Amino acid sequence: MNFVTFQFFQTVLTFPSRSPTPSCGSSTMSVWLTAAAGLAILALAYIRTFCPYFRDDCAYTLRCLKLGIRLSKYRKSKPFYSILDCFLDAVKRQPNKTFIHFEGRSFSYGEADLQSNKVARALQAEARLKEGDTVALFLPNEPSFVWTWLGLAKLGCPAALLNFNIRSKSLLHCFSCCGAKVLIAAPELLDAVEEVLPTLRDQGIRVFLLSDRCSVEGITALSDKIAEASDRPLPPELRANIHIRSTALYIYTSGTTGLPKAAVVTHERVWAASFVQASSGTTADDIFYINLPLYHSAGFLIGMTGGIERGLTLVLKKKFSASQFWDDCRKYNVTVMQYIGETLRYLCNMPKKENEKNHKVRIAIGNGVRSDVWSEFLNRFGDIKVRELYAATEGNIGFINYTSKIGAVGRINFLHQIFFPYTLIKFDIEKEEPVRNSEGLCIRAETGETGLLVGKITRRSPFVGYAGNKQQTEKKRLYDVLKKGDMYFNTGDLLRFDHEKFVYFQDRVGDTFRWKGENVATSEVADILTLAACILEANVYGVKVEGHEGRIGMAAVTLKEGETFDSADVYKQVVSYLPAYARPRFLRVQPSLEMTGTFKMKKVKLVEDGFNPALISDPLYFLDPDQKMYVPLTEEINGAIAAGKIKL
Numbered sequence: 001m002n003f004v005t006f007q008f009f010q011t012v013l014t015f016p017s018r019s020p021t022p023s024c025g026s027s028t029m030s031v032w033l034t035a036a037a038g039l040a041i042l043a044l045a046y047i048r049t050f051c052p053y054f055r056d057d058c059a060y061t062l063r064c065l066k067l068g069i070r071l072s073k074y075r076k077s078k079p080f081y082s083i084l085d086c087f088l089d090a091v092k093r094q095p096n097k098t099f100i101h102f103e104g105r106s107f108s109y110g111e112a113d114l115q116s117n118k119v120a121r122a123l124q125a126e127a128r129l130k131e132g133d134t135v136a137l138f139l140p141n142e143p144s145f146v147w148t149w150l151g152l153a154k155l156g157c158p159a160a161l162l163n164f165n166i167r168s169k170s171l172l173h174c175f176s177c178c179g180a181k182v183l184i185a186a187p188e189l190l191d192a193v194e195e196v197l198p199t200l201r202d203q204g205i206r207v208f209l210l211s212d213r214c215s216v217e218g219i220t221a222l223s224d225k226i227a228e229a230s231d232r233p234l235p236p237e238l239r240a241n242i243h244i245r246s247t248a249l250y251i252y253t254s255g256t257t258g259l260p261k262a263a264v265v266t267h268e269r270v271w272a273a274s275f276v277q278a279s280s281g282t283t284a285d286d287i288f289y290i291n292l293p294l295y296h297s298a299g300f301l302i303g304m305t306g307g308i309e310r311g312l313t314l315v316l317k318k319k320f321s322a323s324q325f326w327d328d329c330r331k332y333n334v335t336v337m338q339y340i341g342e343t344l345r346y347l348c349n350m351p352k353k354e355n356e357k358n359h360k361v362r363i364a365i366g367n368g369v370r371s372d373v374w375s376e377f378l379n380r381f382g383d384i385k386v387r388e389l390y391a392a393t394e395g396n397i398g399f400i401n402y403t404s405k406i407g408a409v410g411r412i413n414f415l416h417q418i419f420f421p422y423t424l425i426k427f428d429i430e431k432e433e434p435v436r437n438s439e440g441l442c443i444r445a446e447t448g449e450t451g452l453l454v455g456k457i458t459r460r461s462p463f464v465g466y467a468g469n470k471q472q473t474e475k476k477r478l479y480d481v482l483k484k485g486d487m488y489f490n491t492g493d494l495l496r497f498d499h500e501k502f503v504y505f506q507d508r509v510g511d512t513f514r515w516k517g518e519n520v521a522t523s524e525v526a527d528i529l530t531l532a533a534c535i536l537e538a539n540v541y542g543v544k545v546e547g548h549e550g551r552i553g554m555a556a557v558t559l560k561e562g563e564t565f566d567s568a569d570v571y572k573q574v575v576s577y578l579p580a581y582a583r584p585r586f587l588r589v590q591p592s593l594e595m596t597g598t599f600k601m602k603k604v605k606l607v608e609d610g611f612n613p614a615l616i617s618d619p620l621y622f623l624d625p626d627q628k629m630y631v632p633l634t635e636e637i638n639g640a641i642a643a644g645k646i647k648l
Contacts, residue, residue, distance in 0.1 A: 053403050053411070053500075060279065060402040061415050067275045068419070074271060079236065080243045083270050083305050084153040088113070090311045101315045101332050102143050112147050114231040119151030121229040122222060127182050127206050131156030131239055134250070136175050137295075138162045138185040138193065141318045144210055145294050146304065148184060153248075156239030160250040160262065161295040164189055165579035170524070172196050173259045177468040178250040180205075184222065187211045193219065244268045250467055251297050251393050259524055262467040263394035265297075269464075270305055273297065273391075277306035279400060280365050280387040282336050284311040289334040289361075291317040291325070291343070292517070297393040302365060303338055322346040326381075329359045337361050340517035341368030341549035344377045357382040365389065368517065368549055371407035378406075390505055394476070396463050396489045397422045397455030399503045409495075410503035420461045423488075424451030424495060425481065430604060432509055434478070442481045445497075450506045453495045454478055454488035463489040513542030514550040516581040525584060528577045529555055532570040534563040539593050539601040540584060543610050545641065545648060552648055553584035556606055556618075558593055565589055567621060567630040574623070585648060586611040587621040587630055613638055 074081050087109075090097075095110030107115075123129050135157050139145045152159050160178040162171070164186075171192060175183060183200065185193045187209060193200075194216060200207055201218050208222040249265040282288065288307045292299035307314045315332045325347060328334065343366065357380075365387045369377070374386060390409040391398030397420055399410020424445040426435035434442045434452060445451025457463045457477070465473030478490045494506040508514065511522045522540035529538040536558045542551025559565060574583045588611070594602040613620050613633050620633035631637075640646045 053405075056403045057411075057413065060411075061413065063279050063281075064413075064415055067278055071268070071271055071275070075244050075268070079240065080246075080267070082153070082239075082242065082248075082267050083274060083308055084150065084239075087150065087308045090308065094311065097311075098313045100143050100146065101313065103318070105143075107143055112143075112150065115226075116147040116150035116154060117231045117233060118226050118229040119148050120154045120234050121232075122225040123151060123182075123208075124155065125229070126208070126220065126222065126225055129155050129157055129182065131241060132158075133182070134158045134160055134178050134180040134247075135182045135184060136160040136162055136178065136180040138164060138171075138183060138189055139210070139294075140164050140186055140188065141290070141294050141299070141316055142186070143316065144186075146316075148210075154234045154238065156242050158247045158249060161252070161300060163252060163260070163293070163295050163579075164192075165581075166260070167192050167579075168195055168577055170259060170577075172199055174252055174262065175200075175205075176203075177466075178262045179467065183207045185209055190214075190216070190219075242267065244271075249300070251295070251300070253393050253519060259521065261394075261469055261472055264464040264467055265301075265393070266464060270301060271309075273301035274305040274309040276302045276365065276389065276400065277310055277336070280336075280363055280402070281385070282306075282310055282312065282363060286310065286335045286363075287313045287315060287333055289315045289317070289329060289332070289337045291320040292338050292340065293319075297391075298338060298340070298366065320346070322350050326356065326359055329361055333360050335360050336363045336365065339364055339366035339369065341366075341370060341373065342517055344369050345373045345547075345549060348373055348376045348380060352380070356380055363387060367391070367409065368514070370549060373549075374406045390493075390495070390503065392491060392493075394463070394466065395455065395491055396420065396457060396461040397453065397491065401502075405500075405502055407504065408502040409505045412497060412501040412503065421456035421458070422453065423456075423482065424449075424453055424497060427452040427494060427509065429509065434481075440480055441483065442478075444482075447497055447499055450494050450496045452509070453491045453493050454481060455491065456481075457487045457489055513553075515542065515552050516550070518579075518581040520553060520582045525553060525555065525578060525582055528573055529557060529570065529584070531573045531577070532566065534559050534566045534569065536560045537593055539603065539606065541603045541607050543586070543607055547644060548648060552586070553582060554586040554588065554606075554611060555584045556588045556590050556593060558590055565619070565621070565630075568628070571623065571629045575628075583623060585623045586633065587623075588616065589619040589621070611638070 091109045091113045096108050098106045099109045099112045100107045129135065135152050137145065137148060137159050139148070149159050160180050162174055166174060183193070183205060185207065190209065193207060197207065197218055207219045209219050210223050211221050212224045214221040244267050246267055247264055248267045248270045250262040251265055252260040253263050288303065290299055290303040292303065294300045294304060304314065315328065315334055317328065320343060329337070361384055363385045367389050369386070369388060378384065385404065387400055387402065388409050389398065389400040401408045401410050403411060425442040426445050428435050437443055455461060463476065465476070476490050478488045480486065481488045492509050492512070494509060496504045496506055498504065512519050513522070514520070520542065525540040526538040529535050538555050538557045540553065540555045543554045545552050609616055611620060611633065613635050621630035622633040622637055624631045637646065641648065
């Protein structure tokens, strides 16, 4: 028993049963106050010892309650109050405040508003856009991305955010599945657009280039029209029919189809994602650093629209640079940063400097960081509150670790569970399906046991699905989970809840793995590999590499009869049609591919085998960009990879 506890019990046990003197009101009150104070101190001591996260839980719950009330208000408001209206209110409130820093230039909220008016009016005139028309944006990280989207929002037009790394078949697929009739591209992406232009023209698609001039027939220069357009405000009537369940965006996510899927992002979802910053503790006084691509939900929703919701200043970076990161933070007085797991690892791999803790960054928001990197990051760069989160663009459930617990992606919160019901269910990794009992219902995973995360589909937590892909939408729905007739969203992710109510990400299931912060669809990679003349079949999967986040691409392939492995041709197909992060770095040539009883390719054993030539008798190859071919994977090369001498 500690001293405080002893003192409290001593006070209670010696409390007088009757007044020592006829007039002792003040004395009695004094004893009562002493007892109350002792009880309060005892309660605080108990909470500190046995409920170390009580303060964090209370603060987070209070924030979520306030944000939930706001979202409920927006659901009922007429006319609908969107994130665009939030931006316009910020323009009125702080027109001269810096909205975006970009490559040495600064743009105020007022300037961004006027520029987006010009974009909207130019598109009105040139593309004849009307409310509800979808426009695809094929743009890198730059301010024009932001005010082009704002201009579209002012016209009531959803935007499809295309990954600027995709090409050819994938680009056409992503453009077509969202039903867009207009494509807006950056000048540096002209070659990629020209490659698919004949098909776009056949489909009657209008293509605009953010340039003053363009000599390519079928592509219209737009920048000169924007410069000449009026910057007068656009009437709200242009978006009068937009409501909280209207589609605001299409953001692409890889899946089992082999091609990216267009996740439908409603205005309600935009609001919910933008609240991540608020729930992490950011304020209007913060300066937020975005170095993730704006075509991702992290960069666009959590970063940009989250910054608009807070009314803060954004520092926009074209792409992440580990060598420039902290210099940028010091230059712009950055207080909040975004990351993916690789981001923090790259920062930790940089040579140590004396001024590493000389910055103002206080919060880091992101996902995918390993525990050892997390610890090293804090040791090197100071007391930064890492807000690791778990979410999916199309999902209806997410977590955020609002404490300082290293390694967790979130924490179970009773309020969260009430409004967004979810559960972990037992999952058979070999069969890649949930385990069910004799009644056909799923079985809850025990505390501490790894299970499949599923989120109940309700009006408050809907799953809208994917544009133009009913089959894949239905595939993500799981029926008869805890009772007959219920319906849950299948995240496809394995998580674990511990006894302290922390949530830990364990692994992904199915045909998608993650590398360099990007989701890679295995069947898309397999389709490209089989374009090579020598390859008959390909089974693509991700394998672990020591010291790296996620899984790097590897494929087991079989050769056509009479063919030998043509390393140059395989390299050519991979480099021509796949972005760098999706290119398999390792190939394993097998006589045949092992199948399940339902003719699905088996991956588990291949993943376990990895790519060590000392343990595998099959021929192994390694993608060598310097030699522009796949070269035999020797033990020497494998050792250099393990030692970090070869960069992946």
